[in-house]
Amino acid sequence: MKMPLRLTSASPVLAFLFALTTTSCYAAATLTQQINPKEVNVGDPVMVTLTIQGGSIGNIQLPQVDGLEVEGTNFQIQSEDINGSISTSVSVNVSLIPTRPGNFTIPAFDIHTPEGDVLHVKAMKFHVLGNANVPSPNAVAPAVPSPVPSPAPSANPSFNPNGPVVMPPNNGVPAPAAPDNANSTGAAGPGISAPRDKDGALAKVFIIITPQTTEAYVGQSIPMQIDFFIRMDVAAQQDSLPTIKGSDFLMNDYTHRGHESEVSLEGQEYERETWLTAISAPKSGDFPLSMERDTYWNKSIAGPDLNSFFGGFFNRHADLAHESISSNQLTMHVHALPTEGQPAHFTGAIGQFNVAGDAQPVSVAVGEPVALRFTVSGNGNFDYVRCPALPDDPAWKTYVPSSRTDYMDESHTRAIKTFEQAVIPKNNGNVPLPAASFSYFDPDAKHYVTVPIALPAITVTGSAAPIAPASPGGETDSTMASAGPKAEFLPNRLEIGSLQTSLAPVYRRPWFWAVQGGLVLLPLLAALFLFLRSRFTTPDDSRGERARRRRSLQQEEDAMAESVRRGDAVAFFVAARHAVQLQLGPRWNLTPEALTLAEIRGRDPELAGMLEPLFTQADEVIYSGRAGASLDLADWERRVRTELLQPQPA
Amino acid sequence: MNVFFNPMRFLLDVFLLLTFSFFLFPSLLPADGIDSQLDDANRAYTDGSYDKSAELLQQIIDARGYSAPLCFDLANAEEKAGHPGPAILNYERARYLAPADPGIDHNLQLARKQAGLEPNSYRWWEIVLLSIDWTVWLGIMAGLLLLIFLAVIGTAWSPALAAASKIPSRLLKTIFRAIFFAGIPLCLLMGYIELATIGFNHRIEGVIVAPKAAILRLSPFDSADSIGTIPEGELVTVEDRHNDYLRIEARDHHFGWIQEKDIAPVIAGSFDVKPSN
Numbered sequence: 001m002k003m004p005l006r007l008t009s010a011s012p013v014l015a016f017l018f019a020l021t022t023t024s025c026y027a028a029a030t031l032t033q034q035i036n037p038k039e040v041n042v043g044d045p046v047m048v049t050l051t052i053q054g055g056s057i058g059n060i061q062l063p064q065v066d067g068l069e070v071e072g073t074n075f076q077i078q079s080e081d082i083n084g085s086i087s088t089s090v091s092v093n094v095s096l097i098p099t100r101p102g103n104f105t106i107p108a109f110d111i112h113t114p115e116g117d118v119l120h121v122k123a124m125k126f127h128v129l130g131n132a133n134v135p136s137p138n139a140v141a142p143a144v145p146s147p148v149p150s151p152a153p154s155a156n157p158s159f160n161p162n163g164p165v166v167m168p169p170n171n172g173v174p175a176p177a178a179p180d181n182a183n184s185t186g187a188a189g190p191g192i193s194a195p196r197d198k199d200g201a202l203a204k205v206f207i208i209i210t211p212q213t214t215e216a217y218v219g220q221s222i223p224m225q226i227d228f229f230i231r232m233d234v235a236a237q238q239d240s241l242p243t244i245k246g247s248d249f250l251m252n253d254y255t256h257r258g259h260e261s262e263v264s265l266e267g268q269e270y271e272r273e274t275w276l277t278a279i280s281a282p283k284s285g286d287f288p289l290s291m292e293r294d295t296y297w298n299k300s301i302a303g304p305d306l307n308s309f310f311g312g313f314f315n316r317h318a319d320l321a322h323e324s325i326s327s328n329q330l331t332m333h334v335h336a337l338p339t340e341g342q343p344a345h346f347t348g349a350i351g352q353f354n355v356a357g358d359a360q361p362v363s364v365a366v367g368e369p370v371a372l373r374f375t376v377s378g379n380g381n382f383d384y385v386r387c388p389a390l391p392d393d394p395a396w397k398t399y400v401p402s403s404r405t406d407y408m409d410e411s412h413t414r415a416i417k418t419f420e421q422a423v424i425p426k427n428n429g430n431v432p433l434p435a436a437s438f439s440y441f442d443p444d445a446k447h448y449v450t451v452p453i454a455l456p457a458i459t460v461t462g463s464a465a466p467i468a469p470a471s472p473g474g475e476t477d478s479t480m481a482s483a484g485p486k487a488e489f490l491p492n493r494l495e496i497g498s499l500q501t502s503l504a505p506v507y508r509r510p511w512f513w514a515v516q517g518g519l520v521l522l523p524l525l526a527a528l529f530l531f532l533r534s535r536f537t538t539p540d541d542s543r544g545e546r547a548r549r550r551r552s553l554q555q556e557e558d559a560m561a562e563s564v565r566r567g568d569a570v571a572f573f574v575a576a577r578h579a580v581q582l583q584l585g586p587r588w589n590l591t592p593e594a595l596t597l598a599e600i601r602g603r604d605p606e607l608a609g610m611l612e613p614l615f616t617q618a619d620e621v622i623y624s625g626r627a628g629a630s631l632d633l634a635d636w637e638r639r640v641r642t643e644l645l646q647p648q649p650a
Numbered sequence: 651m652n653v654f655f656n657p658m659r660f661l662l663d664v665f666l667l668l669t670f671s672f673f674l675f676p677s678l679l680p681a682d683g684i685d686s687q688l689d690d691a692n693r694a695y696t697d698g699s700y701d702k703s704a705e706l707l708q709q710i711i712d713a714r715g716y717s718a719p720l721c722f723d724l725a726n727a728e729e730k731a732g733h734p735g736p737a738i739l740n741y742e743r744a745r746y747l748a749p750a751d752p753g754i755d756h757n758l759q760l761a762r763k764q765a766g767l768e769p770n771s772y773r774w775w776e777i778v779l780l781s782i783d784w785t786v787w788l789g790i791m792a793g794l795l796l797l798i799f800l801a802v803i804g805t806a807w808s809p810a811l812a813a814a815s816k817i818p819s820r821l822l823k824t825i826f827r828a829i830f831f832a833g834i835p836l837c838l839l840m841g842y843i844e845l846a847t848i849g850f851n852h853r854i855e856g857v858i859v860a861p862k863a864a865i866l867r868l869s870p871f872d873s874a875d876s877i878g879t880i881p882e883g884e885l886v887t888v889e890d891r892h893n894d895y896l897r898i899e900a901r902d903h904h905f906g907w908i909q910e911k912d913i914a915p916v917i918a919g920s921f922d923v924k925p926s927n
Contacts, residue, residue, distance in 0.1 A: 250873040309703070369766075383876040399766025400862050400881040412875050422766040489760060490753045492692060492726055496685075497717030503743065503917040506784040507848050515788060519795035526802035533806065 029055025031111065031119040035377065037356045039127045042101055044354070045071060046126055047416075051091040055113045062094055065105045067128075071095040102490045103132035194229070194265070195328075202266050204231045209240060209291050211279065213331050217443055221252075221278040221381040222351040223411045224328070228258070232269040234297040236320055241293065242275070245326070248287035248580035249279045252412050276410040280381060281334040290329040296320050301405045343439035343450050345389035351380015351413070355388060355438045357453035365461050369422040372401075374453065376438060377416040382407075387419040388438040388453055395431050410424060425460040432457045545586075553645070560640065564633045570625060572633050573618035576640045580611060583645055614640065691723065700731035716918075718748035725757065734765040735859035735914075738883040742857055742916045743770075749780035765883040768901070779847045785842065795836050801829040854888040854920045856898070857915040864913065866906035870895030877906050886913065888921060896921065 034049040046068075062070065098104065104126055111119040165293065170588040195203040211224040226242050241573050244251045258273035281287065299319045337350075356375045358408075364370055374388045401421035406413040427433050433455040442449050506512050556579035563572035581592035588595075588603055597615045601608035617636075691706035704727035711720055725740035742760035748754055749772060759769045772780065804811060805826045809906040812819035858864045863879040868894035880886065880900055886908075890897035915921045 185729075252873075252875055253869050253871075401879075402863075402881055403878040405875075405877045407875075417878075487755050489726060489729065492695060492723040493719035494688075494692070495719055496688060497719035497747075499715040499717045499720075500747075501715040502919070503716050503746065504919060505851065505917070506788070507844075507851075512784065512788065516791060516795075519799075522795060522799040523802055526799050530802060530806055628682050 004497045029053065029115065029117045029119060031121065033121055033124065035106070035126055036358075037126070039129065040098065042098055044098070046096045046098065046295045048094045048106065048124065049091055050094075050095060050111070050121065051089055052111070052113065052119065053089045055090075055117055055119075060092055060111055061109075062111050065104060065106055066103060067098055067102065068106075069097045069099060071097045098128040103127050174590055200230075202268060204234050205229065205295050205297050205325050207291060207293060207325055209289070209327045209330070211289065211330065211332070213281050214289075214330055215282060215335070215336050217350055217441065218284050218337050219280055219337070219348050219381055219384060220284065220443055221280050221383075221413045223276065223278050223409075223413050224251075226275045226277065228273040228293060228295075229263070229265070229270045230295070230297060232262075232271060235271050236296040236298050236301070238273075238293070238296060242291045242327070243293070244279065245290045245292055246288070248283075249281050249289060249332070252278045255407070255412060258408050278411040278413045281332065284334045284336040287332050287334060288329050289332045291327040292324050294322070295325040296322050337441055338446075338448075341448050343437075343448055344446060345437065345450075346439040346441070347386040348384035349376075349380060349382075349386070349438075350384070350443055351378055351440060351442050352442060352444065353378040353380055353385070353438070353451075355451045355453055357388065357436055357455050359433060359455050359458065362456050363459040363461070364425065366425055366428050369399075369424050370433070370458055371456070372419075372421045372423055372433070372436075374401075374419040374421070374436070374438070375416060376419070379414050380440065382412070382417050385417050385440075387421060388436040390421070390423070390434045390436050393434040395425060395427050396434060397426060398434075399423065425458060428460045430457050431460050455610045475626040480539045503531035549582055549586065553579055556582060557641070557645070560637055564637050567633065569621050569631055569633060572636065573614075573621045576614060576636065577618045580614065580641070580644050611644065614644065675879050688720075691727075695723070695727055695730070696771055700727045703727040704731055704733075704736075709782075716743065716747060718744045718751060718754065721747065721755070722754055725761070729761050729764075730756075734761060735857060735861070735882040737761050738765065738767075738885070739857040739859060739916065742855070742885060745916075746780075746916055749777050762883065766881060767883055768887060770901075776850075779850055782847060787840075791837070791844075792842055794833050795839070795894070797829050798833040798837065801826040805830075824840065854922065855916045856888050856896070857916060858882050858884045858886065858908075858912060859914045860909075860912035864908050866898075866900070866904070866908055867895070868906065870897070870907040878904065878910070888913075888915075891921070 030053045032051045032053070034047075034051075036047050036049070040046055048062070073092060081564070106124045108123045109121050112119060113119065151265060194208065196208045197203055206229050208227045208229070210227070211222050213222060216222050228242065230236075241254060254275055254277060256275070258275050261272045261274070263270050263272050279289070299321045354377050356377075358373045360371050360373070362370075372390075376382075376385050376388075382405055387403065390396075390398055399422040401419045403417060403419045405415050405417045408416065418628075423433065436453040436455060437450050438453060439448060439450045441447075556575045559575035560572055560579065563569070563575060578592060581595045584600070584607075585595055586593040590599070597608060597612060600611060617631075621631075687706060687710050691703045694700075694703035694706060704724055707720060707724040707727060709726065718854050721740045721744035725737045725744060728734075728740060729737035738758065738761050741754060741761055744754045744851065745751070745758055755771055759771060762769060805823065808819055808822050808826065810902050811817075812822050815822070858880050860882060863881045865876050866878045866880055867874040869875075880898075884901065886898040886900050888898050889905070891910075892907070894910050895906065896910055896913060898908050898913070899905050910921065
């Protein structure tokens with residue numbers, strides 16, 4: 001019967017998440033939706049999951065439905081690097097609690113993203129059974145993270161006809177409570193007395209541990225609250241966390257910072273730090289349970305001169321005391337799990353669990369995989385929760401499942417563990433999936449529970465692929481059948497190939513970088529050399545000047561040769577004297593015209609002696625305008641070239 | 651007798667001797683050593699003794715080193731022996747050594763499929779980047795940098811070089827400048843490609859070899875909460891180490907700690923180096 005829909009006053013779900021990335025800003029957002037499970041009991045949670053890919057969520061308001069209460073909302077943001085670009089998806093999990101049986105429909109609605117996209121959420125239907133006391137195999141746990149551990153088991157559990165009763169009665173230790181607000185006065189909890197000093201006043205510093213129960217089974221996760229109290233006037237900065245004493249218990253890692261609050265106890269203000277965690281015992285027996293913490297507190301504040309200008313502010317210093325503070329000590333009674341009635345597929349899961357299973361798609365061809373998805377939710381030791389067992393079935397090839405655990409509370413005892421497993425049909429027809437089941441031990445009921453998981457029958461089309469030879473020797477491999485006729489392993493290679501002693505790439509070796517660094521250094525050094533060379537070269541000796549002088553010298557030498565050919569002594573001696581001046585000028589940083597014989601004699605008498613015949617003869621010829629008949633110009637040219645125009649030492 | 655020492659002649663002789671020895675060296679190995687071992691391994695494989703074949707191939711690799719065919723054959727033997735984790739590990743190693751080999755990728759993807767894992771074939775550009783031979787690359791880089799060095803030095807002595815080589819000084823300078831101005835950008839481009847490629851390849855990867863699946867934990871301690879499992883044969887990236895635990899990133903981008911014994915490095919020994927985050 002379909003129930004009429006009516007809006008109630010359930011609180012709207014508001015979420016402000018802006019998970020924008022480089023790609024998601026520009027790609028159109030897409031939406032996927034899921035509701036799980038499709039059938040639950042009254043009071044069991046139903047999870048609505050909306051996942052927006054490539055966009056962000058502004059404000060989501062689920063339509064209100066009569067008979068459904070929103071228990072809480074959980075968000076997950078996941079980023080994925082696809083070909084170098086980051087894609088972000090945001091998932092919103094809304095946990096709904098049905099308060100009455102019947103068929104429910106959450107109407108279709110729209111989500112408006114901040115980017116302007118409108119995403120259409122289709123209507124979602126599910127059925128709620130009226131039998132709230134029978135554990136539903138398809139129910140999932142609430143998805144709302146809560147720091148509050150589950151209530152303690154009943155102190156006087158009733159006899160359960162389905163299994164052996166082995167746990168002794170609870171000794172009445174109160175369940176851990178959520179961190180109280182600032183005005184709480186009962187922080188130490190009823191029934192637990194805080195330590196006192198010799199004067200009868202409450203201790204300045206103390207720790208109270210409150211496990212959910214002191215009766216447990218081996219491997220059971222027991223939520224525990226740890227409260228650290230320190231009086232305001234002695235409070236100091238702490239640098240450690242509480243640790244468990246001894247090795248009789250294993251404690252989950254702290255997943256959150258301690259919740260800080262202020263409480264008033266017997267008229268004194270205390271700072272309280274609270275953690276919620278879980279412990280488990282690896283062996284049976286009675287064990288003391290206690291914790292300790294390295295603690296600092298202020299013994300006194302020294303040196304405050306209140307009459308000084310700054311009221312003693314700058315010369316105050318705290319006198320710290322340091323001591324390991326122990327908590328109250330409890331005795332935990334740890335019992336071995338009963339062997340009687342233990343299911344074959346029991347993996348050590350202890351707690352209260354709901355299990356759901358699904359298979360997609362329900363119609364495949366032979367050899368195509370079917371994805372099984374199992375969801376185990378509830379309270380317990382999720383480390384020991386394994387994938388529901390699938391019995392061997394010749395009609396199916398099963399693969400190793402992957403798993404993922406999403407913890408819903410701080411103590412890591414409430415979670416949803418999801419398993420995904422691929423199975424492949426070997427035959428065609430309407431093939432039922434193997435009957436899956438999940439077994440756990442319920443510490444409250446004190447007996448083992450095996451939950452059968454209903455999976456749909458799968459319609460398999462096509463025919464089985466022929467079994468192909470898998471090796472050169474002709475062996476066959478039954479696992480090949482599912483992969484189709486082309487899916488054969490290629491045979492061995494017969495050659496050795498080029499061997500290398502290490503797989504480590506060459507760029508992970510220092511010499512690779514040293515060689516490149518050295519090679520890069522070479523041109524840099526060469527450039528530095530050129531720079532220094534040009535910097536320390538005098539301007540007169542610069543390249544342009546030298547080239548110009550070389551050209552002039554060459555011109556004078558050419559003029560000498562030409563005048564010898566023509567027999568023009570005047571032109572020869574003019575050119576010869578100028579050539580010598582060009583050659584010697586830079587030596588003393590003088591212009592060629594300023595270089596007279598007297599000038600040369602004053603600087604280098606020996607050289608002047610060599611040059612004197614040339615300069616004297618040149619003066620005679622130039623001033624007289626003619627040369628004597630005995631003057632051999634060719635001999636003069638040879639002497640000038642070989643003796644006077646050779647490069648002179650600097 | 652007129653005997654004098656010619657250093658160039660001596661260097662040439664040494665070079666020829668070394669080159670000859672280099673080509674001769676493989677033939678100096680024990681002739682029936684590695685080949686007979688490989689024959690034994692192949693014989694064991696065809697006889698259906700896959701474990702024995704895998705053992706023999708592993709011995710060859712331990713003694714002589716890795717090669718793509720050896721890793722491929724070892725992977726085939728492990729696959730037949732029913733060890734999907736070691737099989738996929740060795741297919742990955744073979745693919746690392748020969749990224750463009752389609753046969754290796756074929757068997758790897760088939761092994762992954764049979765283990766219930768998603769395909770992870772390389773894209774074309776990944777094959778290009780992974781196919782770079784770094785020794786050849788280093789040779790090209792070295793040649794370029796030496797050319798630039800010679801061009802710079804040659805510019806300083808171009809007149810003398812021009813006089814000695816009878817090449818016009820202007821032409822010589824133009825050649826040196828062309829080498830310099832073409833070589834610098836080419837070197838920068840090659841350096842950029844090198845750094846980008848090394849950055850791409852710098853991930854330290856491992857394959858889950860624990861039977862069936864490995865437990866992923868929230869923190870690197872035996873008592874830490876399990877946050878899931880990773881099936882045997884899955885390829886993961888190793889991010890960090892703490893004692894016997896390695897922090898890994900799975901293909902679905904989940905992070906967690908896994909015991910070192912449950913995972914084997916694709917590049918043997920790479921877990922010994924602390925990864926840089």
